[in-house]
């Protein structure tokens with residue numbers, strides 16, 4: 658079986674096929690117009706260039722792109738590109754992992770922070786409620802004590818007022834005694850007609866012994882010497898003025 662190999666004229670064959678066909682295809686046009694073509698091994702008219710395998714270091718005179726010894730590509734850039742691509746993929750994957758990991762860590766930190774803030778807020782809220790409750794309790798106690806104090810003050814004032822009224826009634830009674838004695842003396846001396854049985858004094862001109870703010874009070878008194886058939890009394894009229902502050906009083910016969 659005879660398989661055509663190296664002499665195959667197919668352009669896809671990258672095995673060494675240096676020959677006149679390829680040379681003639683390149684044409685003199687390229688080599689004549691540019692000296693950069695001199696650097697191109699495939700355009701070198703002197704023969705296949707000497708290449709050193711980057712992998713196994715074996716030298717070969719070939720225009721092939723791969724080392725005939727080990728098959729490694731002469732084009733180191735390809736290898737580098739491959740390596741670079743792999744490095745890039747590794748770095749990208751590492752970055753993705755790093756970013757995702759950072760995201761997870763940040764998310765956990767955020768969650769922890771939120772939980773801590775919520776716990777702190779709950780604690781603060783409870784403390785605030787407790788303070789408010791205590792303040793309300795204290796306010797209630799103050800109000801209760803103030804009410805009790807006010808009640809005590811009212812009771813004390815009522816007691817004082819009652820005492821004052823009792824004292825005033827005693828003054829009026831003393832006034833009536835004085836008027837009675839005065840009238841009876843006047844009967845004795847013949848200036849009034851007796852018998853004078855009693856004297857009664859009542860507040861005059863809106864004055865009242867109940868009005869504790871008044872300093873003085875005016876009274877109209879009657880020294881009774883006659884009881885009428887209808888039960889009313891008649892007698893001699895006296896007028897009197899009482900000074901509540903110093904418990905003194907004056908009176909005179911007549912209006």
Ligand SMILES: [Zn+2]
Pocket residue numbers: 710711712713714715724725726727728729
């Ligand atoms: Zn090699």
